[in-house]
Amino acid sequence: MDNVKNILEILQVRYPEHLTETQRQDPFKTLIGCILSQRTRDQNSEKASMNLFNEATTPQDILCLSEDELHNLIRCSGFYRQKAKYITGTCKTLIDHHEGRVPDTREELLKLPGVGPKTADIVLIYAYGEETVPVDVHISRVTRRLGIASTDADPETVKKHLNQSIPKHQSLLYDRAILQIGKDYCRKAAPRCPECPLNKECKIVGL
DNA sequence: AACTCGGGGCA
């Protein structure tokens, strides 16, 4: 936990672009974009988001699209039939129970189809500025390798450790920076420890 | 706990 302060200094040097983002994002676009990004590479999910939001920017817009139209717009994100069901189901729930708006509580977000713990956290942190940390496979892996959480820690335990370790009002910055480390260096397969900016803080360099 | 969904990028 005490090495987290050092990690921030290192990340400020290596990933300044991730430490300057302050603007809140539109909750609805954040929510739908997050569903599209599940188990999908950034470039593909961003392309799908652009395709979709170019045609529809509200729940009502999306529900006006035919099934084939929606499929074709988001096809490149993968899992597109399943995601289309999640998105239409979520849009209907938003209209029926939330006046067409995205709820700002975890409890209500988790009731939406296609919204699990990670997607709920991402909406809360990116759209509503809540101080929490989305724990996904990358964050979890980097955290375990750095020794911030034990190797067999479940997602809730990882989240608790991170929430205790990360300075207030910086969870978004940490999320983005640690995730980028996970993609660029601390990869699941073939980690690039020699080039990793965190290798001095890491408990298992070279493993 | 195991299984399913999936197109696209990369070696």
Place this chain on the structure above:
DNA sequence: TGCCCAGAGTT
């Protein structure tokens, strides 16, 4: 070609 990817729902 084979392998993998900011998860969530179902059985």
